[in-house]
Amino acid sequence: ETGVTQSPTHLIKTRGQQVTLRCSSQSGHNTVSWYQQALGQGPQFIFQYYREEENGRGNFPPRFSGLQFPNYSSELNVNALELDDSALYLCASSTTFGGAAYNEQFFGPGTRLTVL
Amino acid sequence: DAKTTQPPSMDCAEGRAANLPCNHSTISGNEYVYWYRQIHSQGPQYIIHGLKNNETNEMASLIITEDRKSSTLILPHATLRDTAVYYCIVGSPGATNKLIFGTGTLLAVQP
Numbered sequence: 001e002t003g004v005t006q007s008p009t010h011l012i013k014t015r016g017q018q019v020t021l022r023c024s025s026q027s028g029h030n031t032v033s034w035y036q037q038a039l040g041q042g043p044q045f046i047f048q049y050y051r052e053e054e055n056g057r058g059n060f061p062p063r064f065s066g067l068q069f070p071n072y073s074s075e076l077n078v079n080a081l082e083l084d085d086s087a088l089y090l091c092a093s094s095t096t097f098g099g100a101a102y103n104e105q106f107f108g109p110g111t112r113l114t115v116l
Numbered sequence: 117d118a119k120t121t122q123p124p125s126m127d128c129a130e131g132r133a134a135n136l137p138c139n140h141s142t143i144s145g146n147e148y149v150y151w152y153r154q155i156h157s158q159g160p161q162y163i164i165h166g167l168k169n170n171e172t173n174e175m176a177s178l179i180i181t182e183d184r185k186s187s188t189l190i191l192p193h194a195t196l197r198d199t200a201v202y203y204c205i206v207g208s209p210g211a212t213n214k215l216i217f218g219t220g221t222l223l224a225v226q227p
Contacts, residue, residue: 004159031213033213033214033215035215035217041219042201042203042217042218042219042220043160043215043217044217045214045215045216048213048214056214058214090159090160092159092160092215094213096213104150104162104165105160105162105213105215106162107159107160107161108159109158109159110158110159
């Protein structure tokens with residue numbers, strides 16, 4: 001059983017640029033959630049994808065968008081990068097069935113994004 | 117905002133039990149208590165969860181008070197590798213299972 005993987009591990013961008021982060025979910029999981037973790041803070045929920053559609057969103061602007069693919073992998077896209085977007089971006093996979101999403105989420109190691 | 121309150125930090129001697137408290141006085145009937153931990157520079161790791169009964173797995177035990185307003189995570193024999201930030205989270209398996217993290221408890225296991 002493979003765990004959650006994320007790429008790249010580190011990334012440096014400049015303000016105004018766009019970035020795409022990638023996540024492969026754990027085998028057997030059909031739901032992917034994305035979190036942003038600023039230094040010294042707990043992770044903050046960005047959004048979740050299930051059945052290739054956004055299925056819940058936190059308090060993040062529309063320039064944060066995502067995709068989920070048929071194999072359940074996912075991308076997080078951030079447009080018009082701002083300095084405050086510098087953070088660790090975490091992907092978590094889990095299982096949704098019977099209309100209920102189960103909170104046992106399995107996290108990847110994260111992508112460290114630095115915006116200069 | 118997080119629905120839980122945890123002490124910001126705790127120390128524990130290696131080999132001793134670590135007891136991490138969490139208050140969740142506004143928990144509703146269908147909400148579970150989840151514990152995750154995050155070792156420095158890694159993603160959070162699921163530990164255990166429970167609804168109202170005490171739970172135990174290979175990592176830890178979870179004790180939930182009868183009124184469900186507080187809980188304690190117990191690591192029975194703490195090791196240096198247990199040094200991490202521990203998050204207590206309240207949530208329900210609804211349509212969106214977003215986890216609302218607070219600032220957690222930094223557990224420092226001392227040799």
